[in-house]
Amino acid sequence: MAKALICDLDGTLFDTYPEIYAAVAAAARGLGLELAADEQAARGFMGGGLSRFAKRVLTGEMDGEPDPEDHERLFKRAQLEYKHLLLSRNSLYDGVPETLRDLREEGWQLAIATNKLEMFTRPLLECFLGDIDFACVRCRDSQPQAKPDPAMVHDILARLGLAPVQALFVGDTLVDVATARAAGVRMIGVSYGYHLGEDARELGADHLIDDFAELLPLVRRLVPAGK
Numbered sequence: 273m274a275k276a277l278i279c280d281l282d283g284t285l286f287d288t289y290p291e292i293y294a295a296v297a298a299a300a301r302g303l304g305l306e307l308a309a310d311e312q313a314a315r316g317f318m319g320g321g322l323s324r325f326a327k328r329v330l331t332g333e334m335d336g337e338p339d340p341e342d343h344e345r346l347f348k349r350a351q352l353e354y355k356h357l358l359l360s361r362n363s364l365y366d367g368v369p370e371t372l373r374d375l376r377e378e379g380w381q382l383a384i385a386t387n388k389l390e391m392f393t394r395p396l397l398e399c400f401l402g403d404i405d406f407a408c409v410r411c412r413d414s415q416p417q418a419k420p421d422p423a424m425v426h427d428i429l430a431r432l433g434l435a436p437v438q439a440l441f442v443g444d445t446l447v448d449v450a451t452a453r454a455a456g457v458r459m460i461g462v463s464y465g466y467h468l469g470e471d472a473r474e475l476g477a478d479h480l481i482d483d484f485a486e487l488l489p490l491v492r493r494l495v496p497a498g499k
């Protein structure tokens with residue numbers, strides 16, 4: 273059976289949070305803006321992309337709407353700061369390249385569905401996962417709707433010519449759980465990322481792994497070879 277693994281990026285493949293927070297904090301300092309959430313508190317604000325993250329750290333609230341001008345200035349400057357920090361260290365989680373390589377060898381097509389902007393996603397993939405063949409990469413600005421709208425996943429499945437039942441989604445946030453559920457794709461949560469922890473099952477993930485390398489035995493169990 274043709275099969276695909278759709279991967280979230282931040283908090284699932286890469287631990288990008290330290291650089292993202294540092295970029296926003298540097299931008300705020302440069303603009304003389306006060307942030308309402310420190311690095312520890314803002315971790316849970318990940319998942320909606322950089323623009324939404326900037327709104328959340330300015331207000332200290334998940335659904336906060338800051339002054340639009342402050343937000344625009346912070347978002348723009350944070351993009352510049354993040355460009356410098358993006359590739360400053362290899363932020364891949366343990367086991368990611370090996371596991372993705374093994375999955376490819378076992379016939380899995382790989383795709384990315386991220387709320388990260390394309391100008392940050394592509395260099396990260398090229399620099400640290402350059403030898404992995406991703407059949408499809410969809411980012412926040414690749415389409416009108418961000419996750420948790422299922423459009424990104426629908427688009428990936430259409431491009432690969434697959435039905436939802438032929439795919440698995442792996443991600444770390446509530447946004448990812450909601451996306452997979454809306455798309456009708458089975459969801460594997462990772463406990464080490466930014467939201468799910470031990471609550472993943474309660475929150476709707478079908479399976480939970482504590483380490484990316486656990487993915488290989490799990491998907492072998494879920495989709496036996498030849499099926």
Ligand SMILES: O=C(O)COP(=O)(O)O
Binds near residue numbers: 320321
């Ligand atoms: O950076 C974010 O907030 C979202 O990115 P993700 O969709 O890859 O988790």
